Each structure stands twice: as structure tokens, then as C-alpha cells.
Amino acid sequence: MQMNLKLDQMRLIAAIAEHGQLQIAASVLKLSQPAASRMLAEIERAIGSPLFDRHPKGMELTAMGQVFARHAHAMIVGMRDLTREVEGLRDGRAGSVRAGAVTGPALGLMVPAIRRLKALAPDVQVSVDVAPSAALVRGLMAGEYDLVIARLPEGIRRSEFTIQLAGAEKIRFLVRRDHPLAGRTRLPLTALAQHDWIIQDRSAPIRHAVEDALARTGAPPSSNVIVTSSLLMMMAFLSDSDAVAPMSEEVGALIAQPGMSGFAMLDMAEDLSVPPCYIIEAKGRSRSATATRLKQQLLAELAQNGAAFR
Amino acid sequence: MQMNLKLDQMRLIAAIAEHGQLQIAASVLKLSQPAASRMLAEIERAIGSPLFDRHPKGMELTAMGQVFARHAHAMIVGMRDLTREVEGLRDGRAGSVRAGAVTGPALGLMVPAIRRLKALAPDVQVSVDVAPSAALVRGLMAGEYDLVIARLPEGIRRSEFTIQLAGAEKIRFLVRRDHPLAGRTRLPLTALAQHDWIIQDRSAPIRHAVEDALARTGAPPSSNVIVTSSLLMMMAFLSDSDAVAPMSEEVGALIAQPGMSGFAMLDMAEDLSVPPCYIIEAKGRSRSATATRLKQQLLAELAQNGAAFR
DNA sequence: TCGCGATATACCGAATTTGATATGTGGATT
DNA sequence: AATCCACATATCAAATTCGGTATATCGCGA
Known part of the structure; x- marks a missing residue:
């Protein structure tokens, strides 16, 4: 199925879901009712299934509609977050090290490394997420993390990353x-x-x-x-x-x-x-000084406790 | 700032970020290089800031570009997830109860209620998330949850929800x-x-x-x-x-x-x-039988332990 | 049966988008 | 200096999108 849908379409579905009536949703989006009706019809054609059950006094989401509305909402929120973050970047908020790890290495490697880093530089901003490998590597590629400790997802292009074995779990x-x-x-x-x-x-x-x-x-x-x-x-x-x-x-x-x-x-x-985990960084990415230092602490932890975390 | 960006624009930024070169990204997206260049220029005009530093052998993300690329990637993944879930719904996967709770009530109410539900009907599918209130209510509105235990976000339209006091935290x-x-x-x-x-x-x-x-x-x-x-x-x-x-x-x-x-x-x-928490459901939403039963167990738990969770 | 409220469809015109080719520009390498 | 590679801009044409107004349709309640 090809679903090349647009954000305005997401907004329409979310608005109808929220308000229960096409006309109100159209008004909220500054559209005429027929324009909204046609846009909805085009979305449903692309999906291949109705998103709403029509009733004399409005519409309500079908099961498929609920799935779509949830995703639509997430997209809208995502766009809002993007806008906020782009604007926030204009405020010149200082960098921090953003790291992620899967659960075992989060404890075995990341926690002591962060602790050491904080001992050396108590005021650095550290943000750590615990998440699955695919999400972590995705985040790394997208610039969300400076480094992650994760498994290597299938199909990863090793040449684009710095990869250091961290041990099994x-x-x-x-x-x-x-x-x-x-x-x-x-x-x-x-x-x-x-x-x-x-x-x-x-x-x-x-x-x-x-x-x-x-x-x-x-x-x-x-x-x-x-x-x-x-x-x-x-x-x-x-x-x-x-x-x-x-x-x-x-x-x-x-x-x-x-x-x-x-x-x-x-x-x-x-x-x-x-399968084993690795310390992974994206190549060609400018690395903050704090990220460099965290990497150093991780390597020190591995050198000291490599046998323990194997 | 008005950023009415399109998913294809997200795809372009993500592709450039991944490949490091506009021409390769253009090729991946089946565009000519000049078309990609102009599309990038339009995105940067909308953002009001360059997303890439240009170099003779390609481009790399600026700080703003990293923010944008991360969000772009999330949007692309979101669309992929939507497609997958829409297709999956065609496979007729049976309904389940999807509940969410903030951390305290997750333990104090949701866990015993789910346990009781499972005792009565061991084979129901139960999915529980622990998340902040805003995310839970957003998910509820978007059809992601059948019910949640959360605080009431500001501006919530109480008339659109069934709201039952669950206690303080x-x-x-x-x-x-x-x-x-x-x-x-x-x-x-x-x-x-x-x-x-x-x-x-x-x-x-x-x-x-x-x-x-x-x-x-x-x-x-x-x-x-x-x-x-x-x-x-x-x-x-x-x-x-x-x-x-x-x-x-x-x-x-x-x-x-x-x-x-x-x-x-x-x-x-x-x-x-x-602030106190509530059991919240969206009105006008067809409620699965399993969700009804979970709600009943939650109410029973409140009746039994209401004084304990106050 | 009639009226109301809500959605669906037809038609139209305007605007925008899209993406090609051709060519220009700049930095690095030989 | 010449060449190469990668990006940027100009121009053009085609296609698509967009969204209005007018009107049709349907279900419900009085």
C-alpha cells in the first residue's frame, strides 16, 4: 500500500476525531465543509477503509480510524515539538551530552561512566535514555544522541559508525x-x-x-x-x-x-x-567535548571491568 | 514561526543527513539534483536557518540540522508505523485492552486491577504503558488507549471524557x-x-x-x-x-x-x-468488553482500598 | 410529511507545486 | 591553469492541488 499522506490530512483526521463533526473540524482548519469532506474522502481512498462511521449528528472513529487518529496525533505533536525545538535552538541553549543504552549496559557501563564524568565535571548536562537498540541507533543517526551502547541492527553500514565492542548481555x-x-x-x-x-x-x-x-x-x-x-x-x-x-x-x-x-x-x-553490545558513534558528526569525555570514561570502565562485563 | 512542512521535505533532509550528499539523496528520492537543491532551499527558508554546512565534497548537518533531522526521522518512522499498523488491522488482529497510568496509580490501582481481570479471564490481551499524564491523555484522545489513570491536563474539556477521581499521589x-x-x-x-x-x-x-x-x-x-x-x-x-x-x-x-x-x-x-489522578475514558468511543471489565476492576479496587490510595 | 442538520458530490477556476534541462558557481585536486 | 565534483540558480512546462459555491443526499425528530 502506498500512503503518501500529508500533514494537513493528519490534522483533518485529528480535528474530526476531537470534535466529532466534519463541519466543526473544517472550521477549525479554516476550510469549507465540502473541502473537508473531499479531503477526508481522499484519505479514506488512500487507506482503503473508512476512518469514520457516519451518523446523522456527526461521525465517530472506526477501529481503523482510531489507529490513524493516534498516528496523526503523534505526527502533529511531532511537528509541534520540531517547531518548539527549532525555536529553542535560536535561544542558544548550551549543548549537553545525550547518551542512550540498552538496559544491561545502561547499568554495567553507562552509569559508572557518567558517575566518573560527573566527578570530574559536576556541572555537565547529562541526559540518558534507556531504549531498545533499533531506537537508539535510529536516534543516533538522526542526531538525537551523541553516542549509544546498543546492538548492531541488521543492515547497519559499519563504515558510517565508530563501533567498539562492549560485551555480551x-x-x-x-x-x-x-x-x-x-x-x-x-x-x-x-x-x-x-x-x-x-x-x-x-x-x-x-x-x-x-x-x-x-x-x-x-x-x-x-x-x-x-x-x-x-x-x-x-x-x-x-x-x-x-x-x-x-x-x-x-x-x-x-x-x-x-x-x-x-x-x-x-x-x-x-x-x-x-547478541553483544557496542559503543556506537556516528562518523562525520561533530562531537561535543562532553561526549568525548563520556566516551573516554566508557573506555576506561571497559578496560577496568572488561572481564566483568563479557 | 510558521512551519507547514511536508513529509517529502522530511524525507529529503533525512536522506541528505544519511548520505552526506545532495545528489545521492536526490537519486534515492528519485529527484533531479536541482529539484532537491531547491526543495532544500525552501525548507531552509521556512526554518530561517541553514540545516547543512556545504563542503566541496558534500554537506553535513548544522546544529539546527541535527534537530530537524531527528524530527524528520521520527516523522518518517511514524508514517512507516502507521502504514504497518493500518495493514496489520486488515489482518484482523483481535482487540485488546490498552491502558496507561502514571507511575503511582500504575502500581496502586492498575496492577491489582489487571491481576483481578486476568484471574477472571486469563487469556485477555493486556497492554500497559507507564507515562506522564499529558502523553496518556493525548494517547487516549488519539485512540491509543482504552482508558488511562492520569492527572487532568490544563484545558481539558471535561465534557468529552468520563472522569472518575482515583486519588492523590x-x-x-x-x-x-x-x-x-x-x-x-x-x-x-x-x-x-x-x-x-x-x-x-x-x-x-x-x-x-x-x-x-x-x-x-x-x-x-x-x-x-x-x-x-x-x-x-x-x-x-x-x-x-x-x-x-x-x-x-x-x-x-x-x-x-x-x-x-x-x-x-x-x-x-x-x-x-x-495533583490527584483520575480514571479517564473518552466519551463517544466504542468500548471493548475487555476495557469495560478492566474499568470495573479498577472501581472495585477503589471501593476496597479507596482510603489507602488517597 | 416536512424541516433540520450533517455529509457528499459536481463543477469551476486559480494557484501552487513539481521537476526537468541548461547553466553558473565555488572549492579541491591534479 | 585546467579539470572535476558538488551544489545553486534560471527558465519552462506540465501536472496537481486547492478550495470555493451550489446543490444533492440521508437519517432523525417533530
């Missing part, structure tokens, strides 16, 4: 402290299948790795699953249920400090891991 | 267990000002409330601040430093379970809170 399963499986050792993966799972979105590498490992054992995945990427939600569900949640070892270690936590990591018969 | 300060302030009681806010802070983004209500309270005491905020909204990053920084981090009481309670955690919540002389 192991998967552990977190449970509440008094979970039936908590005290056992060398658990097979199949032992987990009968429990509820709190698991990440389908795009997460941890989920891929876990599902692949389950597939190799022949055990079906649990049928009772709650999908969330929020660590908070995971901890909350785990804390008073028999659910299990896969996560990176570093995250698990932080949450389940031995003897001091309401959580525990399961002892598995077989290690699971996800 | 208290702020606590989290520290590591052996923090110098951990054992003290009735701490004044000024006692925290000398420590490092791990704090949320400027738009977060918790940050507003904390900065307002600090302003009332006359104490300046800490000059040594790390900004992150990632709970994981907060916990990591707190776990081996003397930093403090404000967060909702429910989140703090989950992390700092008494006697069992590497963290503790500070005992403050004065309670801080953020």
Missing part, C-alpha cells in the same frame, strides 16, 4: 523472593513454562532469545502473559504473584541484591544471552 | 539504605539540597512539585543533577552514591520494601504531593 529470570522456584538450582527452562510470564514487547531481543530457547526445548511458551516494557510494572506484578520475568543480568542484579530484596534471580541449568 | 525521596540521611526522621527539604539529585525531566509533575517546595523554603535546588526518567537508571545511581531521587510513594514502596531492600525512603518533616 546475559538473561536472568526474576521472581519474587518466596517464589516456589526461587530456592531450586539448575532449573530447566521448561520448569518456567507453567508459570505466568511478565515479558517485553515482541521486538525486544530478550524476548526473541527466550522464545528461541523455549522453542529449542519443545516447550510451548506460557499462555498467561502480560506484556509490558515497564520495569516498574514488572516488579509490581512479580512482587505478589508466581510470575517470572526475563531481564538482563545487570538489571536483575540491581533489583535482587542478595539477602536484601523482595526478589530473587532463578538459577538456571543453561545460560541464555542476547 | 504522594512524593517520597528514595536513597540507598546506608545513606547518611536514611535513619533520620522529620527531615527538612533543605537537608536534601546539598546532595546529588537524580530527577525526572522538567515536564514531570513530581519535578514541578519538588522545585516548588524547594522554592518555598528558599533553598536552591542541587547543582549536581542527573536527569533521567528511567527508574532503572535512578536505582543504579542511587545504589552506590549519596544521591536522592524523588518518586511517587507507591514506586518507592515497591523498591524499598522495609528490611528487605538496598534502598530506603526518607522520613520528611513535610508531605509533598502532586
Whole structure:
């Protein structure tokens, strides 16, 4: 399907969704009602499905319309953010280092490196995001980050990046402290299948790795699953249920400090891991002094603890 | 500034940013080089600032260009996501309940309600996001959520929503267990000002409330601040430093379970809170049966624990 | 049955956009 | 100095977009 839609079309859909009537939406957008009607018809032709159910007193979104309206809204907000940020840049706001990392290296590398950087230069502005690799590399390419610690997405053109191996990331399963499986050792993966799972979105590498490992054992995945990427939600569900949640070892270690936590990591018969991570910067990008210093701290951390984070 | 830019313009900027040369970008977009050059010129005229520094062998992004390219990339990705989701809807994927909550009510209300719902209907698809109120209500309006638990953004038209009071949200300060302030009681806010802070983004209500309270005491905020909204990053920084981090009481309670955690919540002389939360649904929206059931569980949770979450 | 309110369609003209080719300009390299 | 490469500008023609007014259509309520 070819959907070369325009922002004004997004605005129309969002306005109709918000106001419930084409005429009001048209007025808001400073269009005549027939112009709005025709624009809507063109959008629906491009989509190949109605976006609104028509009623004598107005319209309401169809299921497809809800999907479209959500995206339209995000686009409108995105344009607003762009405008704001472009204007803000005119105010000459000082640079900062903007870094991102996937969860394990966020803890294992980024946190100590930032801590060291702040020790040396307490007033630098540091902004850190934790996100999946694809989003991080996308952000890096788009100039949103100065550097990221992430996996290499497929098809990445290595020649355009500076890439430094940072290490592998192991998967552990977190449970509440008094979970039936908590005290056992060398658990097979199949032992987990009968429990509820709190698991990440389908795009997460941890989920891929876990599902692949389950597939190799022949055990079906649990049928009772709650999908969330929020660590908070995971901890909350785990804390008073028999659910299990896969996560990176570093995250698990932080949450389940031995003897001091309401959580525990399961002892598995077989290690699971996800592909290794790298410190990635975009070539040809002017690098702020602060970003250079953060990179230096990351390399120092690797030199010191390389064996620990492998 | 009026920036009525087009997606094709975004694509051009993203392509130049990616390839470094106008001619290659033009080719990728199936344009002639002069057409691309003029399109770029028009974008830069609308922006009022160059997006690229020109060099004999190509162009590279200016600071403004990096901002623009990042947003352009997000728009392009958004359009791709829209296309994918529109197509996916044709595959007839079954409905699910999509809920969102700000952090405190995510724990205090949403988690038990979802747990009850799953007990009654183990195979329903539940998706939960934790996000700020503005984003949640935006998502609700755009059809991204069936219901949310959030604060009421300014200017919200109450007549368009079903709004049910869910309670207030208290702020606590989290520290590591052996923090110098951990054992003290009735701490004044000024006692925290000398420590490092791990704090949320400027738009977060918790940050507003904390900065307002600090302003009332006359104490300046800490000059040594790390900004992150990632709970994981907060916990990591707190776990081996003397930093403090404000967060909702429910989140703090989950992390700092008494006697069992590497963290503790500070005992403050004065309670801080953020404005109350509500269960919010959009009127005129066809509600899935699962969403209705989740709403029922939320109301049941409120009826049972209303005093606890107030 | 009639009137109302809301959307849909027909028709038209004006404006804008689009993108080509041809050519100019500037910096780097040989 | 000549050449090359990459971007910028001029010119032109074609296509598309845009959005108005006028009017038709439909469902609901009185």
C-alpha cells in the first residue's frame, strides 16, 4: 500500500476525531465543509477503509480510524515539538551530552561512566535514555544522541559508525523472593513454562532469545502473559504473584541484591544471552567535548571491568 | 514561526543527513539534483536557518540540522508505523485492552486491577504503558488507549471524557539504605539540597512539585543533577552514591520494601504531593468488553482500598 | 410529511507545486 | 591553469492541488 499522506490530512483526521463533526473540524482548519469532506474522502481512498462511521449528528472513529487518529496525533505533536525545538535552538541553549543504552549496559557501563564524568565535571548536562537498540541507533543517526551502547541492527553500514565492542548481555529470570522456584538450582527452562510470564514487547531481543530457547526445548511458551516494557510494572506484578520475568543480568542484579530484596534471580541449568553490545558513534558528526569525555570514561570502565562485563 | 512542512521535505533532509550528499539523496528520492537543491532551499527558508554546512565534497548537518533531522526521522518512522499498523488491522488482529497510568496509580490501582481481570479471564490481551499524564491523555484522545489513570491536563474539556477521581499521589525521596540521611526522621527539604539529585525531566509533575517546595523554603535546588526518567537508571545511581531521587510513594514502596531492600525512603518533616489522578475514558468511543471489565476492576479496587490510595 | 442538520458530490477556476534541462558557481585536486 | 565534483540558480512546462459555491443526499425528530 502506498500512503503518501500529508500533514494537513493528519490534522483533518485529528480535528474530526476531537470534535466529532466534519463541519466543526473544517472550521477549525479554516476550510469549507465540502473541502473537508473531499479531503477526508481522499484519505479514506488512500487507506482503503473508512476512518469514520457516519451518523446523522456527526461521525465517530472506526477501529481503523482510531489507529490513524493516534498516528496523526503523534505526527502533529511531532511537528509541534520540531517547531518548539527549532525555536529553542535560536535561544542558544548550551549543548549537553545525550547518551542512550540498552538496559544491561545502561547499568554495567553507562552509569559508572557518567558517575566518573560527573566527578570530574559536576556541572555537565547529562541526559540518558534507556531504549531498545533499533531506537537508539535510529536516534543516533538522526542526531538525537551523541553516542549509544546498543546492538548492531541488521543492515547497519559499519563504515558510517565508530563501533567498539562492549560485551555480551546475559538473561536472568526474576521472581519474587518466596517464589516456589526461587530456592531450586539448575532449573530447566521448561520448569518456567507453567508459570505466568511478565515479558517485553515482541521486538525486544530478550524476548526473541527466550522464545528461541523455549522453542529449542519443545516447550510451548506460557499462555498467561502480560506484556509490558515497564520495569516498574514488572516488579509490581512479580512482587505478589508466581510470575517470572526475563531481564538482563545487570538489571536483575540491581533489583535482587542478595539477602536484601523482595526478589530473587532463578538459577538456571543453561545460560541464555542476547547478541553483544557496542559503543556506537556516528562518523562525520561533530562531537561535543562532553561526549568525548563520556566516551573516554566508557573506555576506561571497559578496560577496568572488561572481564566483568563479557 | 510558521512551519507547514511536508513529509517529502522530511524525507529529503533525512536522506541528505544519511548520505552526506545532495545528489545521492536526490537519486534515492528519485529527484533531479536541482529539484532537491531547491526543495532544500525552501525548507531552509521556512526554518530561517541553514540545516547543512556545504563542503566541496558534500554537506553535513548544522546544529539546527541535527534537530530537524531527528524530527524528520521520527516523522518518517511514524508514517512507516502507521502504514504497518493500518495493514496489520486488515489482518484482523483481535482487540485488546490498552491502558496507561502514571507511575503511582500504575502500581496502586492498575496492577491489582489487571491481576483481578486476568484471574477472571486469563487469556485477555493486556497492554500497559507507564507515562506522564499529558502523553496518556493525548494517547487516549488519539485512540491509543482504552482508558488511562492520569492527572487532568490544563484545558481539558471535561465534557468529552468520563472522569472518575482515583486519588492523590504522594512524593517520597528514595536513597540507598546506608545513606547518611536514611535513619533520620522529620527531615527538612533543605537537608536534601546539598546532595546529588537524580530527577525526572522538567515536564514531570513530581519535578514541578519538588522545585516548588524547594522554592518555598528558599533553598536552591542541587547543582549536581542527573536527569533521567528511567527508574532503572535512578536505582543504579542511587545504589552506590549519596544521591536522592524523588518518586511517587507507591514506586518507592515497591523498591524499598522495609528490611528487605538496598534502598530506603526518607522520613520528611513535610508531605509533598502532586495533583490527584483520575480514571479517564473518552466519551463517544466504542468500548471493548475487555476495557469495560478492566474499568470495573479498577472501581472495585477503589471501593476496597479507596482510603489507602488517597 | 416536512424541516433540520450533517455529509457528499459536481463543477469551476486559480494557484501552487513539481521537476526537468541548461547553466553558473565555488572549492579541491591534479 | 585546467579539470572535476558538488551544489545553486534560471527558465519552462506540465501536472496537481486547492478550495470555493451550489446543490444533492440521508437519517432523525417533530
